[in-house]
Amino acid sequence: MRKMLTIISNVLRGGASRNGAELVSESSTLQAVLQLLAVQSEYANLTAPHDHDPDPPPYSTQCQSPSVSPLLTQTPPVEYKSLIHTTSGQSSGQSGPPDRPLTDAISSEAVASKITCIEPVVTYGSSILEQLNVDPSVTKTIPTIEKNNTTGVPASTGQFTHYKSPINPVSSPNQLIPAVANSSSNITSTDPIMSLSPSPSGSLLGLDKSFPEITHSQAEGTPLPEPQLAGARIVVSARTYADFTPQATFDIKKCDVHKLEEGPAVQAVLTREEGLQYYRTMQTMRRMELKADQLYKQKIIRGFCHLYDGQEACAVGIEAGINLSDHLITAYRAHGYTLTRGGTVREIMAELTGRRGGIAKGKGGSMHMYTKHFYGGNGIVGAQVPLGAGVALACKYQGKNELCVCLYGDGAANQGQIFETYNMASLWKLPCIFICENNKYGMGTSVERAAASTDYYKRGDFIPGLRVDGMDVLCVREATKFAAEHCRSGKGPILMELQTYRYHGHSMSDPGVSYRTREEIQEVRSKSDPISLLKDRMLSNNMASVEELKEIDVEVRKEIEDAAQFATTDPEPPLEDLCNHIFYNDPPLEVRGTNPWSKLKSIS
Structure with a gap:
């Protein structure tokens, strides 16, 4: 006991002595701690009864528990600098090269002198275990956790013998480097060579060459260390298609x-x-319209231009509810329908700039675009409705089980020709879907100021009608399917009102804020935007990832930029093409030019 008090006193004064003779520097404080532990072990062996251990430790073949420690007083000084040494270019927790020498942790003199006050440092993943020969004279017992476990933790909790799907697979278990933090030691090592100081209840790694079994005594309340793999890094794997929900049902x-x-x-x-x-x-529709707005303000696009941003769910939902063989005709807000009917972004943008590569050869502009089974883009308010009824009459006459979708706005709903068309379509049971895109405002006028009745879906009177949420693409799709089935079954026309909203003004000459507030537009954008609504549904139901949708956004932006580049560099059509394509598949004919003496030839 006197020895223990002497050592503790010397430690507090900043130094420790060996048999009261030699003073050691402050850097050897750890050596004094080890002496204190050895004296404590000696004192415990002298005072405690020596009972027979019924379960000898697995490594006691050549080891015996010492009753005294005479070698402790003959141990030369040992350097411990390498225990807190960090290799250049290596941070805490990283593994070093597998062939590092053992002398990084223990000096060669200490190994040669067969020191018993510390345990050999074991490094997995190196060849040291094969080269290290433990001398039989080193007689230190390695007790197991079952004998020294005083915390009530089951012995199996201190063993990590199973690793699931390592990030960096290893060829053998010996290459694994477990992260061990001894709760009784204040030594921290950033090297892959783990250093363990002895404790009275000491427990160390086994010195066999099999899979490492960590029997590490823990202080009460200290969590067990997690195993770490050599060179392990956190890798976030890319999600596969199997991770997503294939389909979902929405109200x-x-x-x-x-x-x-x-x-x-x-x-x-x-x-x-x-x-x-x-x-x-x-x-794509949204970005295309925003790019058209930009080009118009740069005076690259001239003439009329009616933008469709905010109403994208109408065009996409209608197209999803009908067939490509069905027919569609609309008014001058036609860019979105030109895209859904088969036109390309490049052709639409080139048509807006009046170039030869446009969908109408650069002669139609914003209001006159055509594709197969798509009849425009019509500039006269409401005039496309009777034309659509004529297409529906052709569908019925030919008996192809096709229908025609006639679109018009809330402003055109007050036109007399609309009601005339209702009458004929109902009498002849035409397969026609009349759709009023009610975006709340005509040209500078709200619907309440322009119409005595704003229930546009009831305007057909004797024609059945639907009022649909035009900001929800799924709602528009289901309503269009219902209406298409109604027409194909021979029940005649049906009327739909899509309640939607346009973010821009009526046309480019309309600022769009003189008859409505900016706050109103912003509120619709934040609460009812059709793109945001679909995006939130897909993300909340695990049908897509944020990264996947962002990738689509990047691809769309690139497509729009490429189309805009083409629309500004493609040449304009020559003057001799002015009268071409008046008729379809007709032989060439002469057309009077700008004066009675000039003649132009039209080619179909």
Whole structure:
């Protein structure tokens, strides 16, 4: 006991002595601690009864528990600098090269002198275990955790013998480097060579060459260390298609009905492929219209230009509810429908700039675009409705089970020719879907100021009608499917009102804020934007990832930029093409030019 008090006193004064003779520097404080532990072990062996151990430790073949420690007083000084040494270019927790020498942790003199006050440092993943020969004279017992476990923790909790799917697979278990933090030691090592100081209840790594079994005594309340693999890094693997929900069912807003016993379904099934396709198409429309707005302000696009941003769910939902063989005709806000009917962004942008590569050869502009089964883009307010009824008459006459979609705005809904068309379509049971895109405002006028009745879906009177949420692509799709089935079954026309909203003004000459507030536009953007609504649905139901949708956004932006570049560099059509393509598949004919003496030849 006197020895223990002497050593503790010397430690507090900043130094420790060996048998009261030799003073050691402050750097050897750890040596004094080791002496104190050895004296404590000696004192415990002298005072405690020596009972027979029924379960000898697995490594006691050549080891015996010493009753005294005479070698402790003959031990030369040992350097411990390498225990806190950090290799250049190596941070804490990283593994070093597998062939590092053992002398990084223990000096060669200490090994040669067969020191018993510390344990040999073991490094897995190196060849040291094969080269290290433990001398039989080193007689230190290595007790197991079952004997020294005083915390009530089961012995199995201190063993890490199973690793699931290592990030960096290893060829043998010996290459694993477990991270061990001895709770009784204040020595921290940033090297892969782990250093363990002895404790009275000491427990160390086994010195066999098999898979390492960590029997490490823990102080009460100290969590067990997690194993770490050599060179392990946190890797976030890319999500595969199997990780996403293939389809989901969504509740949609119930449609108001007129002269119908039942309306469209109040639930819609959306597959992952459909959702991504709808998102890409609507995002393309939005970016295309914003780019058109920019080019118009740069005076690259001239003339009339009516933008469609905010109403993307109408075009995409309608197209998803009909067939490509069906027909469609609309008014002058036609860019979105030109895209869904088969036109390309490059052709649309080139048509806006009046270039030869445009979808109408650069002669139609914003209001006159055409593709197969798509009849424009018409400039006269409401004039496309009777034309669409004529297309529906042709569908019925030919008996191809096709239909025609006639689109018009809330402003055109007050035109007399609309009601005339209703009458004929109902009398002849034409397969025609009349759709009023009610975006709340005409040209500078709200619907309340322009119409005595704003229930546009009831305007057909004797024609059944639906009022649909035009900001929800799924709601528009289900309503269009319902209307298409109504027409194909021979029940005649049906009327739909899509309640939507346009973010820009009526045309480029309309600022769009003189008859409505900016706050109103912002509120619609934040609460009812069709693209955001679809995006939130897909993300909340694990049908797509944020990164995947961002990738689509990047691709769309690139497509728009490439199309804009083409639309500004493609040449304009020559003057001799001015009268071409008046008729379809007709032989060439002469057309009077700008004066009675000039003649132009038209080629179909």
